[in-house]
Amino acid sequence: MLHAEHPFLDTIETSCQSTNLPDCSNINAFQTSELEKLSIAIGSLTYYKSLTERIASSLLLGAGTDDFIFTERAKKLLFCGSSLTLDKSGSIISANFCRLRICPMCQRRRALKTGAEVFRIMDNINSSWVHLVLTVPNCEFHQLSDLLDTMYTASSRLFRYGPIKKAFNGLFRFTEITYNYSADTYHPHFHCLVSVDKSYFTSRKYIKSDTMRRVWTAIITSALNGVDIRRKSDAWIDDIIATLDDDLLFQIHMKKADNSAVSEVAKYCVKPLDIGLSGSALYEPLHNIFYALHGRRLVQTYGVVRDTARLLKIDLNSDAGDEVEENRLDRTNVRCYTWNRKKGCYILLSE
Numbered sequence: 001m002l003h004a005e006h007p008f009l010d011t012i013e014t015s016c017q018s019t020n021l022p023d024c025s026n027i028n029a030f031q032t033s034e035l036e037k038l039s040i041a042i043g044s045l046t047y048y049k050s051l052t053e054r055i056a057s058s059l060l061l062g063a064g065t066d067d068f069i070f071t072e073r074a075k076k077l078l079f080c081g082s083s084l085t086l087d088k089s090g091s092i093i094s095a096n097f098c099r100l101r102i103c104p105m106c107q108r109r110r111a112l113k114t115g116a117e118v119f120r121i122m123d124n125i126n127s128s129w130v131h132l133v134l135t136v137p138n139c140e141f142h143q144l145s146d147l148l149d150t151m152y153t154a155s156s157r158l159f160r161y162g163p164i165k166k167a168f169n170g171l172f173r174f175t176e177i178t179y180n181y182s183a184d185t186y187h188p189h190f191h192c193l194v195s196v197d198k199s200y201f202t203s204r205k206y207i208k209s210d211t212m213r214r215v216w217t218a219i220i221t222s223a224l225n226g227v228d229i230r231r232k233s234d235a236w237i238d239d240i241i242a243t244l245d246d247d248l249l250f251q252i253h254m255k256k257a258d259n260s261a262v263s264e265v266a267k268y269c270v271k272p273l274d275i276g277l278s279g280s281a282l283y284e285p286l287h288n289i290f291y292a293l294h295g296r297r298l299v300q301t302y303g304v305v306r307d308t309a310r311l312l313k314i315d316l317n318s319d320a321g322d323e324v325e326e327n328r329l330d331r332t333n334v335r336c337y338t339w340n341r342k343k344g345c346y347i348l349l350s351e
């Protein structure tokens with residue numbers, strides 16, 4: 001079931017219609033039956049599969065015959081999740097997912113997995129949390145990749161700046177790119193979840209938004225001007241801060257993190273239907289974002305967050321799927337589905 005007019009990927013989970021509705025005639029069944037769970041899982045997969053297919057068709061249309069490599073990728077996207085095996089609880093046992101970063105089907109599963117892993121790491125750290133967003137002005141496509149490189153270097157230097165290093169015990173840094181279709185510009189930015197002492201908000205370590213904004217602007221503008229910021233001292237940065245023009249400060253957002261901050265940061269690096277285009281017009285921005293993100297680690301961890309992730313053996317950049325691990329496999333009662341493109345739904349092959 002396709003909700004084409006809905007711009008956000010995140011809000012549709014509950015509105016999907018299943019093609020395999022559960023039997024609700026048993027009013028004594030208070031708990032969700034296995035069949036019902038399976039049908040919800042298939043219903044939600046159907047929605048994302050339809051989205052993926054629509055984006056793949058747009059990309060194929062836009063790529064034409066010139067862009068052979070990207071056309072192959074779009075084909076991969078088109079066939080993503082076309083055959084699924086689910087166990088009796090509705091968990092995916094095996095599937096042919098494409099794992100491309102611009103695929104809604106794969107993004108959704110990745111976001112759910114990342115969110116769960118972030119919560120697990122946070123649960124194991126006894127601290128308060130700050131949600132920090134670092135931005136730069138929008139850029140043109142040809143600047144995007146270099147700008148991302150500079151932002152990576154600059155943010156690492158920012159976290160080593162004396163007062164910030166003292167205040168921040170560790171953090172997650174997520175890369176996100178949004179696209180402004182009216183100006184045809186790209187907006188790369190970082191969402192960070194920062195671990196701070198529980199007493200942080202009333203302590204002397206507390207860093208004001210304005211201070212953070214000045215330090216970030218000083219570091220990133222110097223880096224953009226070709227300065228090797230990794231080798232510059234805090235005193236050197238302080239001198240730059242003193243010369244900053246108030247009107248040219250870059251935007252940052254910093255506030256105490258609540259639960260919604262986690263879902264916000266863990267979601268997607270790019271939201272295809274959020275960029276305001278459809279059909280072949282989707283090709284160029286998605287093609288550009290795909291190449292800018294290609295091969296990058298989108299999640300970086302520092303300090304206590306990095307240590308805790310290692311301890312828990314969590315790799316947030318892992319491309320491993322969410323399929324049930326081999327040793328937990330229950331091969332009884334598996335259901336195999338195949339995607340029917342004409343009907344836009346999954347067909348049950350066998351039980």
Ligand SMILES: [Zn+2]
Binds near residue numbers: 077080100
């Ligand atoms: Zn996929």
